[in-house]
Amino acid sequence: MKIAFVGKGGSGKTTLSALFIRHLAAAGCPVIAVDADINQHLGPALGLTDDQAAALPSLGAHLPEIKEYLRGSNPLIGSAEQMIKTTPPGRGSRLLRIVEDNPVYAACARPVALDEGSVRLLATGAFTEEDLGVACYHSKVGAVELLLNHLVDGQDEYFVTDMTAGSDSFASGLFTRFDLTFLVAEPTRKGVSVYRQYKEYARDFGVALKVVGNKVNGAEDLAFLRREVGEDLLTCFGQSDWVRRLEQGAEPELRTLEPANRAVLARLREQAELAFAARDPELWTSQAVHFHLRNAESWGNAKTGIDLADQVDAGFVLGAAQLDTAGV
Numbered sequence: 001m002k003i004a005f006v007g008k009g010g011s012g013k014t015t016l017s018a019l020f021i022r023h024l025a026a027a028g029c030p031v032i033a034v035d036a037d038i039n040q041h042l043g044p045a046l047g048l049t050d051d052q053a054a055a056l057p058s059l060g061a062h063l064p065e066i067k068e069y070l071r072g073s074n075p076l077i078g079s080a081e082q083m084i085k086t087t088p089p090g091r092g093s094r095l096l097r098i099v100e101d102n103p104v105y106a107a108c109a110r111p112v113a114l115d116e117g118s119v120r121l122l123a124t125g126a127f128t129e130e131d132l133g134v135a136c137y138h139s140k141v142g143a144v145e146l147l148l149n150h151l152v153d154g155q156d157e158y159f160v161t162d163m164t165a166g167s168d169s170f171a172s173g174l175f176t177r178f179d180l181t182f183l184v185a186e187p188t189r190k191g192v193s194v195y196r197q198y199k200e201y202a203r204d205f206g207v208a209l210k211v212v213g214n215k216v217n218g219a220e221d222l223a224f225l226r227r228e229v230g231e232d233l234l235t236c237f238g239q240s241d242w243v244r245r246l247e248q249g250a251e252p253e254l255r256t257l258e259p260a261n262r263a264v265l266a267r268l269r270e271q272a273e274l275a276f277a278a279r280d281p282e283l284w285t286s287q288a289v290h291f292h293l294r295n296a297e298s299w300g301n302a303k304t305g306i307d308l309a310d311q312v313d314a315g316f317v318l319g320a321a322q323l324d325t326a327g328v
């Protein structure tokens with residue numbers, strides 16, 4: 001399951017993605033956690049010290065190796081240099097599984113032990129607004145898009161990404177690569193306006209988007225979100241003393257999280273399970289191709305000096321067939 005947490009800065013993306021990751025790990029699900037936010041805070045939110053977090057390898061710095069690995073023996077991709085962030089997989093490409101060892105994880109993923117279970121953590125590396133946008137060949141979030149486009153993941157396996165709702169995700173196809181996107185919104189006009197903007201982009205591509213209210217305190221907050229968001233509002237996480245203790249440097253155990261907030265995490269998981277049933281591999285693959293062609297035309301062809309449309313393996317659909325052979 002490919003899950004994204006998006007929302008405006010400070011809304012609680014990192015807090016809720018870290019808690020969801022811990023909830024999944026506690027249930028025994030294999031999880032790859034991905035920090036793709038401008039402000040790289042997921043490591044510390046999962047309990048790493050600042051030094052450990054600073055020592056995390058960055059996907060951005062390993063992009064050439066990642067491309068070299070993923071292209072495998074795909075005859076349509078002549079070299080790693082000709083591979084851009086939207087280059088889709090085809091026959092001969094190497095696919096990634098959540099549970100496996102591969103050179104990408106060896107170079108970039110680090111295990112993180114939690115109070116219940118453990119996960120592997122990937123980080124894009126810090127980036128600035130200048131790194132963002134369609135014209136940037138070395139876009140760090142581009143590495144995440146490549147991984148997602150080559151990922152074969154089963155029902156109880158999770159790839160959870162802590163992301164911004166910024167222009168970076170719309171510049172490419174990244175925002176369409178998830179089975180489910182949780183938009184974290186505080187019960188404020190700004191929180192809701194980010195939702196509206198995201199919804200606008202998402203609509204044309206059938207992106208499954210659910211709003212998770214955060215720092216919701218009382219009936220009026222709830223009524224506000226219900227009114228502004230309507231049926232896209234999935235559930236609300238309350239203003240939490242437990243989160244505050246965490247923020248103060250305590251290391252509270254997950255099982256001591258307020259029961260109502262723990263129930264919110266369970267609700268997110270249920271929604272993810274529903275999204276699994278709604279997967280459409282053909283549509284998903286065709287969107288990867290769509291964004292690749294768009295990126296090729298707008299900058300990729302000029303950058304690489306070749307026609308990147310030739311990289312599309314028309315008969316290839318990433319989905320059930322590869323899932324059946326996953327781990328073999």
Ligand SMILES: Nc1ncnc2c1ncn2[C@@H]1O[C@H](COP(=O)(O)OP(=O)(O)O)[C@@H](O)[C@H]1O
Pocket residue numbers: 007008009010011012013014015016041214215216237238239240241243244247
């Ligand atoms: N439900 C909550 N209750 C109390 N504090 C919260 C809650 N959610 C987030 N916070 C606090 O709000 C701040 C911003 O949260 P964070 O997860 O870092 O946001 P983002 O990743 O969206 O920028 C942090 O100090 C965090 O501890």
Ligand SMILES: [Mg+2]
Pocket residue numbers: 010013014015037039041
């Ligand atoms: Mg954050």
